[in-house]
Amino acid sequence: MVNPAPIRATGLYEAHQKIYPRDITGRFARLRTLAVFALLGLYYILPWLDLHGRQAVLFDLRERKFYIFELVLWPQDFIFLALLLVIAALSLFFFTALAGRLWCAYACPQTVWTEVYLWMERLTEGDRPARMRLDKAPWSGRKLARKSFKQAMWIGFGLWTGFTFVGFFSPIRALWTEALSFSMSPWETFWCLFYGFATYGNAGLMREQVCKYMCPYARFQSAMFDRDTLVITYDTERGEPRGARRREAARGSGGLGDCIDCTWCVQVCPTGIDIRKGLQNECIACAACIDACDTVMDRIGYPRGLIRYTTERALEQKTTVVLRPRILVYGILLLLLIGGFVTGLVLRRPIGLDVMRDRNALYRLLDDGRVENVYTLKILNKTEEGHTYAVTVTGPGSLSLDPQQHYAIPAGEVVPIALRVRRAVYEPRGAETIQFRITADDNPHLTITHPARFLAPSD
């Protein structure tokens, strides 16, 4: 009897071969470089900018306040943060449906930092053929020196990136002083090393594998694609049959298409794919293959655009539809959300009030025939100046406050105050809703009300 073959699950991933992207110049390479400078410039410079004597952009975890230039967000403003995340996600959908993987190509931190790490690798180990030769060569003093120099640059840049990351959460100038004297707190040190190592690992070691195997967006972005989405495509009609030819050969002679099969498009690809095999999930739309192919076409005197940004519909000689239902729905939703976000920010009150009833007693009957409820008011001054606030209470019956005084709340502080509210027992009977109002003494527009229940016997 023949034994059944043992059940063996197969691995999901093939063995990985290291990719050596070739350096390329061109329109899109310049655009990517511009994006790298703009985005990394923002990242590394922002925490060093000051405004009103404080760090301009600081997510102060200890004080639970987010400073974004003039804007100060509190935990109570969480809705804005949530809205911002939804807007970011919807923007991603909108631009992906419109123009493909723009995010991956120009703005994703993985792409941007990988560009910098690749630049350091080129600087220390040379261009693509030199790097391949170096990796194949046996260990020598020269190889050790080049590899060590690269690692030193990578690690140093990673640590600086980690330090900057912590500088968004902890005042960066003080952090720098601490770092120089090796007196950063254990957690600041941890995050500095953690983020530095993550940058080194993702951008230096794993690179395109993060996009291919780890990025969720790379997996579901195709759901937002349709036949009118801008993608990078090889023009098969024009390029095939591909093949090498003599330089002086007339275009189209020998039955050949425009592709000379130089494989530059493959060599420059950071994910190592061959765009000529069609649209692939691994393509991050960096357009390096367009630059490579355009360079080759220029050299041999053929028109550019054998590999280009186009749509599936345009390739079929039809007209691309830009304003289609998917785009309109994403666009309208995006506009509504941005409108709501801006309106909310403009109308946002720079003052907060929270009212809590005393949980120990429902109410207290006083000897003078009145009933008393005790409350704790939490007054939040979200402005950057201190204010003195008056508290009033309104509602059915004649309500009185004890104590009746004004409360000074420093800038950006929350101050709890205990208050007693009294009224005649049966005037009216039973529980009622009352309104607390606080108003700044120096600015009557700085005011807010908050409802509360006033409990009293009903018979």
Added chain:
Amino acid sequence: MNPTPLSPPSPEADLPQDLSPRARVIAVVVWASFLASCAGTLFFFAFIAPVDLIGEEPQSGFMDHLSVYTLGFIGFWCVGALASAVALYLVRTPPGAPPTEPNIG
């Protein structure tokens, strides 16, 4: 006459391997749970302050308010990684497969 003076295709089959498939699986688990942990930490600490969990910040010692955020993040990450790893194990192990062959790689 030579063809165009451009580099020929370079065989890369004998080049060294980068990350192993096993390392890639670990990376997927770690990364997915990291993203989930970022979202979880953001939402959790938007509503719960460290002072609600450990009281007023001590003047000295290891457990200050910043460490609560870090430990919260690491806690979310560990739980997320465990869930991801179990889900991946169940997906990758066919019913009836010998339990000694989890086939991580």
